[in-house]
Amino acid sequence: MLLLLGLLGSGCEGGLAPDGSPESLATREQPIAAEQPSGTAEAVWRWYGDPDIAKSSYASPVWFFPGGGTIICSSTMIGPNLMITAAHCGEPDSLTLSFLTYGADDTTAKRFEDFTCRVLLSTWHSSDLALYYCGPNAQGENPGDKYGYIDIESRPLAVGDAVYSIWGNPLDTPTPSQYDVRFYSRGVITSTTDQGTFTTDPAFVQVNPQTGQPDYLTSHERPIAISTDLWGNYGASGSSQLSATTHRLVVGPLSTISTPDGRGRHALSMSQYLLDGTVDGRDTNTPRVRSANISALGLNPANYTGLLDKDHDRLIDLQEDLELLRGESARGWYALEFESERRNALWTPGFATVTFDTNVRIVRIVRTRYGFEPVLSHRRLNLTPGTWRLSVMVDMASGDVPASLWLGLQWRDATTNVVSSQGRWLTTPAGTGWGMHAVEVTVPANATGIEVVVASDVHVDARLGALNVIRAGTVMNMDSADTRLHWRNDVNGARGRVVPRGVNSNTRTDWAVRVQYDATSPAGWPIRNRQFALIGGRRYKLCFDYKQESSGMGGVMRVLSTGQERVRHTFTPSTSWQHTCTPNFRVTTDDNNVQFGVSAGTGSYLVDNITIEPQRTFVNEPGTDRPGSDISNFNLTAADPLLCEDACANEPACVAYTYVAPGQQGPTARCWLKNAVPPAYPLSTCQSGYLQ
Template identity: 30%
Template sequence: MRSKFHALVMVTLVGLFLTGTSVAQIITEVPNGVAERVYFQYDVDAQVTLNSYAVAKVTSQSTSTWPDTSCTGTMVGPNVMLTAAHCHGDRKTAVFRAYVSENNQRMESFNCDYLLHTWPENDFAVHWCFANASGENPGDKWGYVDFEFDILPNGQLNHNRSRDFVQPDDDIYSIWWNPLTDIGGDHLLYSEGQITDIFAGLWANPGGDPCSQDDDDKIGIASNVWGAGGASGSLQFSSITGRSLLAPLSIASADAAGGPSRTTSSLVDMLDYARIWDARVENPLTPPGCKGRLGPYINLRALQTLWDDDIRFDTNWSNFTKYLGSLDKNRNGVVDIQEDLESAAGEGSRDFYYFDFNSQRLNVQGAYGPSASVNWLGHLGFLMIDDLRSPDQSEDEGLASPRLLFHHTGLNLDPTSPYTVLVNSRGSEAAENSLRVCMEECQLEDFGTSLRDTSFSEFPAGGDILLSSHSQAPALIWDVIVSTPDTVFDFDTGDKRRIWSRRSGPPAGLEPAFIWPQGRTVGRGVDWAGIVRDVRRDGEIEFSLVTHLVPIPYDTVDICFYVRGVDGSEGQQTGIFRIVSGTTNEILFDIEDDIWNEVCLEGAEIAADGSELMFGTDAAPGFRYAVDDISINIGQYIKEEAPQDGEIAND
């Protein structure tokens, strides 16, 4: 054990290197992916662009206590944000930003409060960010990121394999906040690099004296990704999957202008080894030099605020002590306090819900039958339905009673609105035809009606969704969509952005589409639009904005949308809209730069087994245009072709 004097000196050095404690400024931005505005990635990497919307500048509201404390935070759920514990445990303001142009940003602020932190043994802090005045959760609106973990079919985190995802020379990147004095103002920066060491010394490593790195386990992760002042708390992502590998940043370059040096922990190590001490007292093992920097490890003030709003982590208030110790006691890859609070809060009420099994924080909110489990193909999740047939049985004889596949009880549906459900499944015809859905306070025996050619029309408040099957045959489900029939596809929520791809066919998350803050109402705040680019392979036009998931429960519809050129081209260019649904309907339309025009495809014939909407262009190479506010209008067709109550659309 070191002397008290040694402990005091060490924490002072830590304070110097943990650059979130004072904001260093980059004199000039460094281009080519070193430390440049993330705007320059908008036209390069669609996943980086989407991740950037979930990143915020995080500033302490109690500036008299912690002056000049600004770090980077990243949303990992509708309300949950991660940052570094050394950025101080207090109320925060999180400012999200998106670039309309190189020097023109749209920003929105949310109030946050910390839930727990692990200082000084580790450097992990979990915050709850509250909805805005319109009731929109920051993660629902701006999006959230997921972790690069290996999750077994039983839902358990495979620590060793997840740790093996972090290897020397792997390409990674980070999105972080910092002011740029040569340009002026605050900016989101993009920095790429490689992992250089996976067994680095770090004061935030577990083990030994909480304020020393000399006796800790050598499991820190070092990289040559550029870092400086506001980078503290930022996550680092796999360049291949776009999912976060590394925990909130602890140490960056000590150079005032920044430099290619970072050290932090892996996320999987942090969930396994980080510890929460007693919420009511300071850590009794903490040397004097570390005391007094932060508040209690568990923030009872924030939990009380949520408790009063009926977002209750437990049925018994005194059970907050269950969060002492490790962060993920049930080892499912989600921080326990996040899992409990999100289960209590349910989903934010909205007109469009997208469940694609790619997000573990969403997967743990569902219940699954004994013959259904979430499996992973790389970073893509899907619901696998087991084969119940015997080895010598070739025919699907069916089941006398339905088997549970998936049940989610926290949708918070609007009791005054009808909803449409679409399930994107793959399997035998018998397996697909046997899928059943229930959307109310339902039990397994209330299995509803077949998913094929049917559409529910009304549900009670607080309704849930339950999928079941009478088939013995195997199948898989890529995703489930719940939406109101009058949903406008405006790209303005995380769910409405994630359904779009740059390729035809499921799953949507394989090649995300380019989506920029170029929507129709951007002058009144942030508003996103899908971006269509000229893409050709072997001379053939490729459609670069595609979704196969829009539920259309009618045989004939009008589909309308708005388009505008965004690349400064002079004169008119030509765009293509195609809907493939049994038959192919297509329309060509003119596009003018900086002028929004409405385009409608009238009388489109829609097959009952789903549809695929596709946007492309045969304009000059490099041409781009924006698409926004896609609406599906049944209008003149509803009287003769509207489905009956109790029906649901199926893909």
């Protein structure tokens, strides 16, 4: 039998919890004697080379009482503002949540950031989950938007399933002892049939006649607890356990530890919490629903006694209601990957059958009627007026016409109340596989109620993925969960390495992309991002900061447009941050892949603060010659007029060009750059162009 009372020896503090409740047991940290190798109990910075573990660690804070002191418990962000921890840690009305990242591969470069949180509800006495609301920092950034959050996976678990956890404690060695080390522990599920106080059947929690309040002493234990062999310690209470394959939260807040500073953890699965996790409304000494804190969010506290998930949609009702009410926080970059049930719930289905599949991160839209109508819309992004670029991947199974879907923004004029929209039809013939599309929309200053709309006017069966909404001028700085999401290893498709080693990491948490040599594919591209929403036919420069992590490194980046290289840029990282820009280039389609690679050395370098700088475009004139006003002429390496246009775009004095086909002025194609726009003459072997 696993009783919370059994923890009162050396690692827990009995008696009154910080909220004054006599039955809540507030755990406090206990130092770990020494790290245990191979991921058993190691400082998480040793695992920053694994991008999934690093990502999970950013979203795994610890907490303590306001004003400082020792760590009380660990916790997990499950959304932009909501955090879960163990109810037995004490349920203080207010607490300080502390995030920790490492700016170097050691313990000397710790970067802390604290947020204030208020308790909303808990499932004590029948189980051990507490839910808190954590407000934004002074810059208006929500903790989950900045550090990330971990989605819940509600599948049944089995003995042998691989799991891991991120948690916080001091470390006694090496001396002097280190305060607050974030540890990574991994192991497997050892039992799904344990029992203890935290496995109480909600229907059997009785009122204690001596106190007049419900308590865990009147419990009815059930064999439903999850046990694992993960390392634990006091202070690890409240930490979640994640699937080692999906990196989702599968075991809820840690309730008990069988051996202090050793193996053995016990808690409930998230599946069980969503099945019958219950908020007991009978408590009066320590209400399990904090009415004032919930009311302050604009919600009705009376709705949140009883089951956490009354509608059985595998989401915590209070979280779902809050995010439907408030929507996403306004920002410059939204990555809508369809991988999160919580975020998918913010979409509004239209006149179609809409099915989300979080396993493959797509949404399927099936429409069997005619007439132009929305089939899917998102009105909860809190977008503001300005210029936005949207991108989406589409796989058309069937459609009456090749352009069966429309993507854009819709808004209402705040003065006239007239609804307007702007976007374009996405041409994707059925059966051609996934295609990338990008749209640019400018929303006027008097617009309100701006929403993303996918529409159709015909029969259609299509899958959509990787939808991005990006405000023009937004810097890809890797400092929000959404800007870190789409970085991938272009060698193996795995998540890209994004580490807290950015330009400003010497003073605060600041992320950067790590580009690391891959011996298995030395000529490959270890980092790429296809979600910059570059518009086909437009010209751009990409600028970025870079710095070496290993000596002797050479860097290279390129942009592919539907597989064709449109620009290549080399640079040599040094020990200090440097800034560079690519040449001016034109992407030929919406399907563009930004890649970073290693041109020399076998180590790694960092990239931060990527900016997308639109450039003036050219009016192209096939079959046209514009003789005169020449400033230079030269042979081209290929018979491609775009190479001549690129040359003009990157020559400050050039405003026009003429391309001459091979065989006219020699065996190769020739390019003429001009400082004015001479008169045009028809000539089939030429193509001219001039800056708009």
